Amino acid sequence: MFFATTAHPHQHARAYANAGRTLERFMGEALRASSNKSVAYTQDDTSFTLTLDMPGIAKDQLAIAIEGAIVRISSKEGAPRRYNAAYELPLEIDTASSEAKLENGVLTLKLVKKVPVSNATELTIQ
Secondary structure, three states: OOOOOOOOHHHHHHHHHHHHHHHHHHHHHHHHHHHOOOEEEEEOOOEEEEEEEOOOOOHHHEEEEEEOOEEEEEEOOOOOOOOEEEEEOOOOEOOOOOEEEEEOOEEEEEEEEOOOOOOOOOOOOO
């Protein structure tokens, strides 16, 4: 006969709640990544480049929104194909210097990296 200590079931639920959400997010991202192989990502010292296959969609049927380091691409109402995706990049994007081009069904986003600005202030020692 074996004896083991037990804990109240609600304690286990709270302990693993975040792990469940993390696993769900990981699996969701893995499934989306495997189903959408038409995206290429490269970067250099100054910019990120996203290249996406968008056959049958005109440039006036796409909406691209950039907020910080997140790029959201979606098709507008009336587009022949439905597209909705968000990409989180390692650094924030300089929207004024970035550009988007749709040519022959291929959307190319050249997203310029925002130069980090230090907010450090030096205090005078008295």
